[in-house]
Amino acid sequence: MKIVELQEKESLYYCTKDEDHFFDRKAFGLKGEKVQKIAVAFANADGGEILVGIADDKDEVIPEKRWQGQESTEAYNSVIQALSELVPSVDFRFDFLTRVNESRNYVLRVKINKGLSVHETAKKKIFLRQGAQSLPVTAPIKILELTHAKGIISEEDSLVNSASIDELDSSIELTKFLSELPIRAPDPITFLLKEKLVDSETWAPTVAAVLLFAENPSAELPKQCAIRIVRYDTDGEDIDRDALTEDNIAIEGSLYQQIQDAYSKIELFLSKNKVWKVEGLVETKYPKETIWEILVNTVIHRDYAISDNVLVSIFNNRIEFKSPGRFTGFVTAENILENRCSRNSKIVRILSKYKDSPNKDLGEGMNTAFQRMRSMGLRDPEILEDGNYVKIILRHSSNDDPETLIMKFIESNGEINNRQARDLTGIDRTEKVTYQFSKLRDKGLIQRKDSSTGLKSSWIAV
Structure with a gap:
């Protein structure tokens, strides 16, 4: 039995921490059925942590008074027994927390690992953690989807026998990460062992450990694992090598730093692009949250068994993100806003512990990306599987219909050509734009400015 003494600021951290995809806290007296529900939900998702003995915010408004520990660790026996009764068993470990100078004021801390099968409570009920909720899974198709997702083997757990545990032990990234945790962290090796990021017998680090904390994972792993960003001076779908600019870079380093x-490079490259809008030729701007959320998703949910980099291609009128690996488990392009399934649960969980976590909106990131595009009046992101990759496209085009946009542009600028209309409408083919011009001409709304033909011809209002 392990007892951990917390400093005042550490205990206050737990009393004020919001519940999320990886964390839940409950007051003492939690029934066995309820603790099983939370534990099963964590095990069926990405794992998590439960604290028992801390009151809810609505029951105690003063943070310091939320700590309602018990005089004896035996007071929590019923909770531990309830967890031990689960079949299939849940992989968990526990310890007791007490505040400095308060030796008999115990709070139970339980850490649940992601399960390898579908877990259920003693009453045969299945739950899944989504955000700060433990939601029931009752529909047969949803249970089947969860079963299939549990069969996924992730490359993040593979051992990298050529990597040195000593280098991780002295890793600047790992040292920085541990020093910024709100709760005093163990030494690097103990942390890696507890998080199952290193094999306890061979001391070989896992792929996840190398990606997260090695100085340069690309040099340690036999497969490509960086982010490549390229910028093209074109808006065409058929990419010409002549359109490739000098802005072509591979970003290496730990995942957090990558x-x-x-993100900084994407912002820099975008500042060099111009796009036609109703108000004229303007700098290409996308919602910052959209770029961030999609970038994070392409990195943390990619398949690291595939030897290729995440590719970000920046065009005059769009950004394309290409992430190695197909959709995970039961996630599809159609249900991605309602469902989530982590291929790399350890990477996701560890990154969420950073002081400035890149995936702090876990489970809501893609919804945020869509909402911000709509708020800016831009089209929804396009998501599709392209061979063995997931591709996400952000187009710098309005939600208005093409005919309305073309007429607004002519009203503001006097005339319009094919290139301007492609930027404006998001239509990717010149012949499709020509078709839009023809429809407006047939309606008697526009006409050619002069006798010129082809892509260089301009159109004006009748």
């Missing part, structure tokens, strides 16, 4: 550096 995401930060890649």
Whole structure:
């Protein structure tokens, strides 16, 4: 039995921490049925942590008074027994927390690992953690989807025998990560062992450990695992090598640093692009949250068994994100806003512990990406499977119909050509734009400005 003494600020952290996809806290007196529900939900998702003995915010408004520990650790025996009765068993470990100078004021902390099968409570009920909720899974098709998702084997758990545990032990990234945790962290090796990021017998690090904390994972792993960002000076679908600019870079480093550096480069490259809108030729701007959320998703949910980099291609009128690996489990392009399934649960969980977590809106990130595009008046992101990759396209085009946009542009600028209309409408083919011009001409709304033909011809209002 392990007892951990917390400093005042550490206990206050737990008393004020919001419940989320990986964390739940409950007051003492939690019934066995309820603790089983939470534990099963965590095990069926990505794992998580439960604290028993801390009152809910609505029951105690003063944070310091939410700590309602018990005089004896035996007071929590019923909770531990309820967890031990689960079949199939849930992989969990527990310890007791007490505040400094309060030796008999115990709070139970239980850490649940992601399960390898579908877990259920003693009453045969299945739950799944989504955000801060433990939701029931009752529909047969949903249970079948969860069963299939549990069969996924992730590359993140593979061992990297060529990597050195000593290098991770002295890793600057790992040291920084541990130093910024709100709760005092163990030494690096103990942390890696507890999080199952290193094999306890061979001491070989896992792929997840190398990706998260090695100075340069690309040099340690036999497969490509960086982010490549390229910019093209074109809006065409058929990419010509002549359109490739000098902005072509591979971002390497730990995953946290990769995401930060890649986002900065994307912003820089975008600042060089111009696109036609109703108000004229303007700098290409997309919602920052949309770019961030999609970038994070392409990195943390990619398949690291595939030797290829995440590819971000920036065009004059769109951004394309290409992430190695097909959709995970039961997630599809059609249900991605309602469902989630982590291929790399350890990577997802560890990144969520960072002080400035890149995936703090876990479970809501893609919804946020869509909402921000709509708020800016832009089309929804396009999501599709492209061979063995997931591709997400952000188009810098309005939600208005093409005919309305073309007429608004002519009203503001006097005339319009094929290139301008492609930018404006998001239509990807010149012949499709020509068709739109023809329809407006047949309606008697526009006419050619002069006798010129082809892509260089301009159209004006009648």
